């Protein structure tokens with residue numbers, strides 16, 4: 001069941017205060033709206049600007065076995081603390097202290113943490129196409145190593161955008177706004193070879209089995225300061 005609330009949000013174009021719907025908890029009924037970049041998209045009544053508020057929600061799809069704590073893009077640099085929080089929230093809902101039915105549901109869920117809409121959308125895309133998210137991350141590592149001209153920069157991220165037949169569509173897009181920078185395709189057999197290659201499985205040991213399953217954890221340093 002979706003839980004949402006209205007909050008006042010300043011329009012980024014004209015600063016008018018716009019009532020914006022924020023989802024706190026959603027399920028598979030929202031997956032289409034996430035895949036089409038429609039969820040939490042708002043039109044300013046004063047100036048017509050269309051904008052999107054950042055996600056701060058829990059996505060849970062028991063059918064697909066997916067649980068995601070989706071947090072705003074600008075929290076990425078604080079991913080270590082966010083990961084601890086997200087996994088303890090998952091444990092609270094589905095761990096030893098939770099009701100038995102909730103524990104049983106939790107046993108079939110893969111807990112994940114994402115920052116910004118593109119990363120959340122990607123996890124849903126991966127699930128929809130029956131792919132393995134760790135192997136997708138390792139495919140990105142192969143792309144980073146072997147493809148020339150990757151526009152690596154802060155605030156830009158490499159995401160799987162679609163999977164069609166023998167091809168996987170990847171793109172470098174901005175973390176906020178999902179603006180496209182560079183689109184390209186990769187043969188699905190690259191992903192397949194990584195999925196079944198023991199050497200790649202060994203290097204995937206740098207990625208955890210749950211939580212922030214994203215290559216960004218290998219190079220985004222935790223925020224300075226904090227507690």
Ligand SMILES: [Zn+2]
Nearest residue numbers: 011014044047
């Ligand atoms: Zn406006």
